[in-house]
Amino acid sequence: QSVLTQPPSVSAAPGQKVTISCSGTTSNIGYNYVSWYVQLPGTAPKLLIYDNNKRPSGIPDQFSGSKSGTSATLAITGLQTGDEADYYCGSWDSGLSAYVFGTGTKVTVL
C-alpha cells in the first residue's frame, strides 16, 4: 500500500518556524484533500489541519497547511516545547480506495 513521504525529523529553537513536507502522487494528494494529524507521546492522534489548509475549532493559527500539485506542507510558527510531537499527513487515495498516511515527522524543539 502506498504511503506518503515525510522527513523523519525536523527541529528548531523556541519561537522559530519549521515546515514539514508530505510528498504523494496524483491518485492521493494530487486529487484529494490533505489532512495533518499531531500525536503527542502516548496519546491518540488529533486532527490539526483538514481540506489542505483549514484549522478545526481550537487549533491556533501558528499551524498552517498548504498544497501544491502532489505535495503538501505543514508550517508551525512560534515553536514551543509543547509542540514536540509526531506529525502525520493523510489523504484518500482514489486508486487504492484507501486512506494513506505519511511516514511521520518528529518535531524537536532545541
Add this chain to the structure above:
Amino acid sequence: QVQLVQSGAEVKKPGASVKVSCKTSGYTFSSYSIHWVRQAPGQRLEWMGWINAGNGNIQYSQNFQGRVTITRDTFASTAYMDLSSLRSEDTAVYYCARGVPLDPWGQGTLVTVSS
C-alpha cells in the same frame, strides 16, 4: 461533544482473534463513516479499513484483506473491528476514528499478541 470510546486492552495468543469495539456518542452515528487505524510500537499509522455507518458498506486495506472484519451496530452506535489469525507483528494500538478527515479518534486499544 463527539466521543469515541474503545474497549480495553487485550492479550492474545498467536492464531487467535480479537474484537475491538468503538462506542460513539454526541452525533448521529449513521451520518458518518468509522475508520480503523493501527500503530505498531514506534511505527507509523496504518489504515485498516472503514465502514459506512449508514448503509454498512465496507472497504478494507489490501494489507488486511481476509483477516479483518469491520461491523457496526446502529442501535448501539458502536463499530467493531475483528482481526483474526493474529501473529506477533499484530501487536499494536488500534484506533477508531470518525469520518474523513479522521476526527475525532478513540483513545486506542492495545492488543498484545504473545505466546
